[in-house]
Amino acid sequence: MWQQAEMLFRTLAAALALTAAPATLAAQSLTLGEMKAVDKVVAEGLATTGTPSAQIAIVRDGKVVLVKAYGKQSDATPARTDAPYQIASISKQFTAAALLLLEDDGRLSMDDTVAKYLPGISGGDRITIRQLLSHTAGLQDYWPQDYSFEAMETPTSPEAIVDRWGKKPLDFAPGTQWQYSNTGYVVAGMIAEKAAGEPLMAFLDRRIFKPLGITAYDQDKAIGGRFPVGYHRNALGPVRAAPPPADGWLFAAGELSMSAADLAKWDVARLNRSLLPADDWAAQEKPVLLADGSTTNYGLGVSLGKRAGQPYVEHSGEAVGFLSENIVFPEQKAAIVVLTNADFGDAFVAIAGGIAKVVLPAGADAIEADKTRAARAMYDSLRNGTLDRKLLTANASYYFTPQVLADYRSSLSALGEPTGFELAGAKRLRGGFVQRRYTVTYPKQKLSIGTFAEPDGAQRYEQFLVSPAN
Secondary structure, three states: OOHHHHHHHHHHHHHHHHOEOOOOOOOOOOOHHHHHHHHHHHHHHHHHHHEEEEEEEEEEEEEEEEEEEEEEEEEOOOOOOOOOOOOOOHHHHHHHHHHHHHHHOOOOOOEHHHHHHHOOOOOOOOOOOHHHHOOOOOOOOOOOOOOHHHHHOOOOOOOHHHHOOOOOOOOOOOOOOOOOOOHHHHHHHHHHHHHHHHOOOHHHHHHHHHHHOOOOHHHOOOOOOOOOOOOOEOOOOOOOOOOOOOOOOOOOHEEEOHHHHHHHHHHHHHHHHHOHHHHHHHHHOOOOOOOOEEOOOOOOOOEEEEEEEEEEEEEEEEEEEEEEEEEEEEHEEEEEEEEEEEEEOOOOHHHHHHHHHHHHHOOOOHHHHHHHHHHHHHHHHHOOOOOHHHEHHHHHHHHHHHHHHHHHHHHHOOOOOOEEEOOOOOEEEEEEEEEEEEEEOOEEEEEEEEEEEEOOOOOOEEEEEEEEEO
């Protein structure tokens, strides 16, 4: 159950070339204007589709800067930021990470064949673990539908899934095509358990979740009580609670439930190349090539692409009653998580795309986005009286006398929190420095900032002057 989610995300990616619960983290890197814009994006996404609730998390500059919940996670319960939503196929990157760690431990190789660990699987003597994780193995997908079929009313097991679907004739020769296959991930999870000598969830908890402070659940157990309820809708009919499938139908293909905040911790680890060895992250994010040399735009458990020229690492997820989106922008040190409790509509991708437009302006490249954030930080330090002179050249430090600093602090702090801070026009070279202008917006006033900065990337300012603007 990933095809609908992926199709909606691809549509959004092409287009990109309520009452909220209190935030649990201080959104210091989001302006008031950005916060309001994010709230509007989420509210509109939920309202236009009838989606009951959403959790979001935003990572900027490698740090979680916002976690927020909107709407109701059940008919009687407001959405909470700590509630674990079913993330479905986003789980695949954790399965892939487990196998990469087992390779590091010397217990297997990505190029080992399936037959080395599991007998009787079609093509097992030719299919490699890498091909399982990249959807190039040729095993028929056991759940391509965007609904639960009759058999899912009865509990199952990984072995039963493999016996029914993993022993059918291959859809294509291994390595020659790309075709999404949950079956391949069930096989991969079984190999992981055999190599690890323990259940996959136990291995993930010990090696990934506990070290990162993530609370993760098997989604079969994340039902009832305080857990979010999944919802379904038939065409434009009423929104109804969706009966969950019986136990065992997702396993390594998508069995995890966690909060947006916890998933964001994993994204931060990806951005910072922590927890896993750096070469494991790189292996997961390297597009797998087909036999003819063409790219799949898929690594090991993640999709790969570009937005406004900037690479992203992404996966969506779909379970009965839930849709989710997780997208990481490595070069911009940013990530967006959106979890919803509805398996209909496009709220999850519309919200993710809308947030991306707010926090990652399409008109600014990664370097300029970083420079703008640095300028905003300098402006905040001046209005708060916390200037770090190491960020100034000798000339600029000379300019900012105690009297100048006092005037800046008293006049700017009186204006309150800005509602906007953005680059105004293109950068220019002047006097050996890079010249940029910024516009600061307040409810009743605008300011202009003229800066000169060193071109060597040190970001020391030769000039940082604030003045009134029209």
